[in-house]
Amino acid sequence: MATPVKTMKAIRWYPPSFDIRVEDIPVPQIQDGDDAIVKVTVRSDLHVYRGHAGVEKIHTSGHEFIGEVVELGSNYGVHSQGRPELYATLKVGDKVVSPFTVNCGECNVCRLGYTCRCPFGALFGSPALEGGQAQYVRIPKAGGTLFNLSDSKSWSSALSDEAKTKALAGIADSSLLMLADILPTGVFAALQAMNHPKILPALSGRPWPASFFPGDASVTMLPEDRVLTFAIIGLGPVGLCACVSLLDMLSAQPLPFQIVAIDPVESRREKALAVYSKIDEAGKGSGKFVAESIDNAKKTVQDWTGGVGCTAVLEIVGNPSAISLAYDLVRPFGAIISVGVHGEPQMPFTGRQLYNKNVSFDFGRCPARAMFPMAFDLLVKRQDVFGGVGGPDCLVDQIVGPNEAPEIYAALTNRR
Amino acid sequence: MATPVKTMKAIRWYPPSFDIRVEDIPVPQIQDGDDAIVKVTVRSDLHVYRGHAGVEKIHTSGHEFIGEVVELGSNYGVHSQGRPELYATLKVGDKVVSPFTVNCGECNVCRLGYTCRCPFGALFGSPALEGGQAQYVRIPKAGGTLFNLSDSKSWSSALSDEAKTKALAGIADSSLLMLADILPTGVFAALQAMNHPKILPALSGRPWPASFFPGDASVTMLPEDRVLTFAIIGLGPVGLCACVSLLDMLSAQPLPFQIVAIDPVESRREKALAVYSKIDEAGKGSGKFVAESIDNAKKTVQDWTGGVGCTAVLEIVGNPSAISLAYDLVRPFGAIISVGVHGEPQMPFTGRQLYNKNVSFDFGRCPARAMFPMAFDLLVKRQDVFGGVGGPDCLVDQIVGPNEAPEIYAALTNRR
Numbered sequence: 103m104a105t106p107v108k109t110m111k112a113i114r115w116y117p118p119s120f121d122i123r124v125e126d127i128p129v130p131q132i133q134d135g136d137d138a139i140v141k142v143t144v145r146s147d148l149h150v151y152r153g154h155a156g157v158e159k160i161h162t163s164g165h166e167f168i169g170e171v172v173e174l175g176s177n178y179g180v181h182s183q184g185r186p187e188l189y190a191t192l193k194v195g196d197k198v199v200s201p202f203t204v205n206c207g208e209c210n211v212c213r214l215g216y217t218c219r220c221p222f223g224a225l226f227g228s229p230a231l232e233g234g235q236a237q238y239v240r241i242p243k244a245g246g247t248l249f250n251l252s253d254s255k256s257w258s259s260a261l262s263d264e265a266k267t268k269a270l271a272g273i274a275d276s277s278l279l280m281l282a283d284i285l286p287t288g289v290f291a292a293l294q295a296m297n298h299p300k301i302l303p304a305l306s307g308r309p310w311p312a313s314f315f316p317g318d319a320s321v322t323m324l325p326e327d328r329v330l331t332f333a334i335i336g337l338g339p340v341g342l343c344a345c346v347s348l349l350d351m352l353s354a355q356p357l358p359f360q361i362v363a364i365d366p367v368e369s370r371r372e373k374a375l376a377v378y379s380k381i382d383e384a385g386k387g388s389g390k391f392v393a394e395s396i397d398n399a400k401k402t403v404q405d406w407t408g409g410v411g412c413t414a415v416l417e418i419v420g421n422p423s424a425i426s427l428a429y430d431l432v433r434p435f436g437a438i439i440s441v442g443v444h445g446e447p448q449m450p451f452t453g454r455q456l457y458n459k460n461v462s463f464d465f466g467r468c469p470a471r472a473m474f475p476m477a478f479d480l481l482v483k484r485q486d487v488f489g490g491v492g493g494p495d496c497l498v499d500q501i502v503g504p505n506e507a508p509e510i511y512a513a514l515t516n517r518r
Numbered sequence: 519m520a521t522p523v524k525t526m527k528a529i530r531w532y533p534p535s536f537d538i539r540v541e542d543i544p545v546p547q548i549q550d551g552d553d554a555i556v557k558v559t560v561r562s563d564l565h566v567y568r569g570h571a572g573v574e575k576i577h578t579s580g581h582e583f584i585g586e587v588v589e590l591g592s593n594y595g596v597h598s599q600g601r602p603e604l605y606a607t608l609k610v611g612d613k614v615v616s617p618f619t620v621n622c623g624e625c626n627v628c629r630l631g632y633t634c635r636c637p638f639g640a641l642f643g644s645p646a647l648e649g650g651q652a653q654y655v656r657i658p659k660a661g662g663t664l665f666n667l668s669d670s671k672s673w674s675s676a677l678s679d680e681a682k683t684k685a686l687a688g689i690a691d692s693s694l695l696m697l698a699d700i701l702p703t704g705v706f707a708a709l710q711a712m713n714h715p716k717i718l719p720a721l722s723g724r725p726w727p728a729s730f731f732p733g734d735a736s737v738t739m740l741p742e743d744r745v746l747t748f749a750i751i752g753l754g755p756v757g758l759c760a761c762v763s764l765l766d767m768l769s770a771q772p773l774p775f776q777i778v779a780i781d782p783v784e785s786r787r788e789k790a791l792a793v794y795s796k797i798d799e800a801g802k803g804s805g806k807f808v809a810e811s812i813d814n815a816k817k818t819v820q821d822w823t824g825g826v827g828c829t830a831v832l833e834i835v836g837n838p839s840a841i842s843l844a845y846d847l848v849r850p851f852g853a854i855i856s857v858g859v860h861g862e863p864q865m866p867f868t869g870r871q872l873y874n875k876n877v878s879f880d881f882g883r884c885p886a887r888a889m890f891p892m893a894f895d896l897l898v899k900r901q902d903v904f905g906g907v908g909g910p911d912c913l914v915d916q917i918v919g920p921n922e923a924p925e926i927y928a929a930l931t932n933r934r
């Protein structure tokens with residue numbers, strides 16, 4: 103077993119906001135038999151830099167990280183069979199990636215796949231749990247939480263074990279880091295849109311409720327009824343991942359589609375267009391993709407759909423104006439998929455507005471641990487898009503050493 | 519062709535509220551080639567008696583009715599092939615039931631099955647369209663709107679034509695009247711719950727997202743994870759129809775379930791229990807069904823689920839306290855199906871509440887015309903529950919002649 107050092111560098115968040123300090127603090131210790139200690143090798147985080155109302159506790163930031171297991175609690179080993187597989191198989195030296203929240207993997211919520219709402223859930227880099235912007239991080243319930251990148255057998259996906267191992271070797275750590283949050287969250291948004299019952303009539307060619315009920319398929323749908331129209335609101339890293347994921351899902355089916363990717367910031371729209379241009383022709387499916395400002399996007403959806411609206415809208419911002427825009431853009435009987443992290447403002451809708459448009463909503467946090475196989479497969483399949491650091495179409499801009507953190511944080515914040 | 523009388527009795531609604539008068543008004547005439555005039559034989563309605571803010575126009579009430587076609591516009595007959603079938607086949611003398619809104623049957627919205635949001639949509643018995651509380655009613659876009667009860671070939675369902683005709687003969691008009699609104703709306707609520715992606719992990723035994731994605735079924739779900747827990751809020755006629763429909767759908771699958779039907783009014787809870795008791799043992803499925811007041815229901819869901827909450831909640835009231843109760847009762851990653859007619863109050867949720875519970879919502883009006891085959895099949899299959907007038911478990915209490923209307927309306931309102 104590796105011997106941890108006694109102190110380490112950590113990026114500490116001080117209330118109320120905009121105060122980030124690099125400090126020497128004690129290396130975390132095993133507190134529970136289910137814990138693991140991970141030496142962090144790649145990390146990122148900006149979420150709480152600006153401060154959240156009511157957060158008073160000094161803590162280490164960082165909710166996305168990759169690292170190497172250096173110590174395991176007493177509950178690991180072959181005697182832990184019957185529990186999540188990682189309790190039996192995880193070893194010191196394994197390379198791991200962690201989703202941004204803890205999950206036990208063995209409660210009702212986790213078994214259903216809703217891992218981000220596990221009762222043991224805590225967000226790394228929050229007052230509840232020290233984060234990964236440090237040399238070491240303690241992982242509670244590590245056998246349920248971590249993905250073991252060193253053992254492709256332990257995480258299932260549509261790829262063969264051989265394909266997984268080979269693929270993994272070709273993926274930069276900066277890309278793998280996307281597995282912690284932004285890539286599964288983008289996939290989660292796209293998946294919820296593509297599997298929503300309100301999209302099923304167009305996908306199946308059988309009208310509601312014949313798409314579920316075998317007795318009535320007397321209506322003949324026209325090709326134009328089956329054109330799928332999507333808006334993606336917010337082109338930060340998660341929004342770009344949602345673009346790639348949605349395009350990938352659409353390329354697997356024959357129907358025409360049209361996607362408008364929306365952001366007020368021109369450089370982000372350019373990034374979305376660059377991502378789209380990097381996707382090979384077969385991967386683009388039979389549709390069109392534009393990136394537009396809010397006002398232009400409203401006009402585009404109006405023109406595309408004759409004023410009817412989008413089949414589904416992906417809302418990846420998390421504020422009242424973004425969710426209001428989603429409502430304006432969605433068609434009657436359309437679906438709004440919101441993965442944006444919303445705050446305290448009340449929902450800006452009356453009951454009558456929602457009734458009158460027959461709107462469906464899916465809100466909330468991505469169950470990143472459960473989404474890992476889908477996200478990993480997409481990462482492998484679309485290395486042409488996700489790969490590389492520093493180009494105009496790169497999703498992860500920079501890898502930052504801990505000592506540079508305060509300057510980088512300030513620069514990123516000023517840039518916006 | 520029958521010769522319409524020159525004037526007729528009609529139940530007229532006067533603003534602002536609680537003013538219903540029986541008057542003699544002109545019989546409606548064909549105004550458009552797509553119109554039909556229907557002689558009304560059975561009717562009901564109470565919705566707008568109390569008045570809606572802003573409704574100033576005197577109009578004939580009634581959004582639910584059955585009748586006989588007495589006159590057809592110029593667009594009916596064999597030359598209308600290629601349009602919805604009823605334009606070619608509807609005949610004077612046919613017995614028809616109308617959904618509570620008009621729909622053309624030949625636009626993109628109708629072809630998708632979202633008939634209640636047709637751009638030609640208008641609610642019978644509203645300022646936009648004279649209702650069925652009269653001796654005659656004009657049906658715009660009748661070839662898209664009506665169901666022809668005299669021609670079982672013209673409306674598909676899982677039943678054979680012979681079975682449909684035979685079944686129809688055994689169903690009282692007071693039961694058929696439920697097809698106009700309350701029965702399809704109840705079925706719509708249950709259908710949306712049972713086909714929601716958030717219920718799929720329990721139904722399929724494959725966790726999210728493996729329920730969609732073939733690559734990951736490594737998690738073994740336990741029997742307890744697959745118990746379906748439902749709450750039905752509001753036990754008026756639509757709520758009772760939702761109970762029957764949900765029980766019917768659950769009886770077709772092997773999983774255990776638990777349903778709490780909720781209403782503050784004891785007589786309504788008793789009606790729900792009476793409905794349940796009338797369902798034969800095979801039809802009850804492998805679950806339990808209780809009817810409770812709000813406080814008791816919260817405790818029951820707490821006990822049943824160890825505090826986790828309901829898989830899905832059906833909200834059939836349409837006010838802020840009902841939708842708040844739905845939020846309180848639903849589990850993280852649960853679905854709230856709201857078919858209640860909501861008004862102007864803002865949604866009583868912050869964005870953070872919705873994010874933090876990963877809630878899904880389906881809001882809005884039932885596409886009654888599209889739901890007709892499912893609703894009719896349920897009506898036939900569950901005649902033991904729906905049949906009969908006047909018993910404690912009867913959903914339609916009384917058939918009212920037009921001259922009795924003011925007294926009955928006043929009595930019904932006072933009773934609540």
